[in-house]
Amino acid sequence: MKVNFESLIDELKNKKIRLSHQRLKVLEYLTTNYNHPTADQIYNGLHDEVPTLSKTTVYNTLSSLLDAGLIRAINIEDNEVRYDINTHDHGHFKCESCKNIYDFNIDIDLFEADQLSGFEINDKNVFFKGTCRSCIADGKE
Amino acid sequence: MKVNFESLIDELKNKKIRLSHQRLKVLEYLTTNYNHPTADQIYNGLHDEVPTLSKTTVYNTLSSLLDAGLIRAINIEDNEVRYDINTHDHGHFKCESCKNIYDFNIDIDLFEADQLSGFEINDKNVFFKGTCRSCIADGKE
DNA sequence: TTGTTACTTTGTAATCATTACAACTTGATG
DNA sequence: CATCAAGTTGTAATGATTACAAAGTAACAA
Structure with a gap:
């Protein structure tokens, strides 16, 4: 499943969600690392590139992307939520x-x-x- | 879905799981309250009847019942696990x-x-x- | 019935993901 | 480039679950 980063940005614009640096980086991470990461993995994965990133921002960002329907949450284990950029039924x-x-x-x-x-x-x-x-x-x- | 309490006890015996008072009460609760309760709901529901019951025991019991395949865990929300006495596919x-x-x-x-x-x-x-x-x-x- | 022993229970403390909050910062619009 | 609502950040709080060690008990055999 290939996801187009540009079209995701268009969707953010359509839904009047601000294109902040952090939000774009999280989205980029999800499109590049298509392995259903946890919030913690996203945070750690971006830390070198965006040193000021806070974990709260990762959670906030994932929450707004979920609300906008750009990503989906996967609850398989009770102790971790994973995030999926592929919103098609699968x-x-x-x-x-x-x-x-x-x-x-x-x-x-x-x-x-x-x-x-x-x-x-x-x-x-x-x-x-x-x-x-x-x-x-x-x-x- | 009707579940037979007696046959559950037989299964416990077969699997060499001790029939402790607390374990039987948790099983009884699950067969009587067939509404996919959380660990907390089970704990509160049994508290009047079994005042010494601890929450750790509820978790321990649910864990061994899961291992034995007598119940199933349902992860729908990320912040609560629910337990189901019905182990048939549904x-x-x-x-x-x-x-x-x-x-x-x-x-x-x-x-x-x-x-x-x-x-x-x-x-x-x-x-x-x-x-x-x-x-x-x-x-x- | 009783003794033995390994398995259970219990309460407290620790863990860990997630959320609340308030001060600071920034994207978007005119 | 000025404005301000929205976003970010660090810290503290929350809440479900687990770790642990002491005390209790089911099961089995004699």
Whole structure:
């Protein structure tokens, strides 16, 4: 999944969100490091380049990007939130050995649960856990 | 979804997990209050009946029940884990207005993502967010 | 029934991600 | 380039969860 940095900036302008230096750097980080990072990883990853960056700003920025719908939050473990620049519907697989998160395509509309008729659905999430192919090959399962 | 308390006890015995008073009370609470409670709700709900119960015990108990596969953890929000006595595959819908969690049936095997071939999948989760029917009827959406 | 022992429980303190807050700074608009 | 609402920063607070060590108890055997 390739995400265009320029089009993200256009979206920020459309939504009247200021293009602050810090915000652009966080967005750039997310488009460059497409590995579903945590807030802490973003903070550490940008620290050399933007020494004045504070962790509060990372959280604030992620919060406004979430509100604007430019990114999505992934809650798989209870002790970490990961952020995804890919806002298209897709599933996540977390390897319990190497901890990596893999994307996979799903047709999420296959779930037309009649039990939810009359419900308004804003957000659909699918995630699996297990052991990824390369960890199995390495005998780490 | 009806869960049989007796069969849960048999499972504990099979898995050599001691039937302590506290553990049985937590299990009983989960079978009686089938509303996906948090650890805190379980603790408060049992406090009158088991005044000596500590919150650490609730966490310890939930942890061993999870390990034994008798319950499942639900991570929808980043700031709360909910526990589910129903370990069969099913989806969860969280209403962002009334905060209730609804179950719905899904055929989770519809997801045979070829991208995950060679992966070992241990756990499949599906959750939606939105507004439930009764909150929509009450104009709370 | 009792003794033994390993497993459990408990309360307190620590941890760690996230949020609140108030002073300072800056992007956008005219 | 002046203005000011919005953004940033550091510190302190919050709140769920975990670590730990002392005290208690379930399970098993004799």
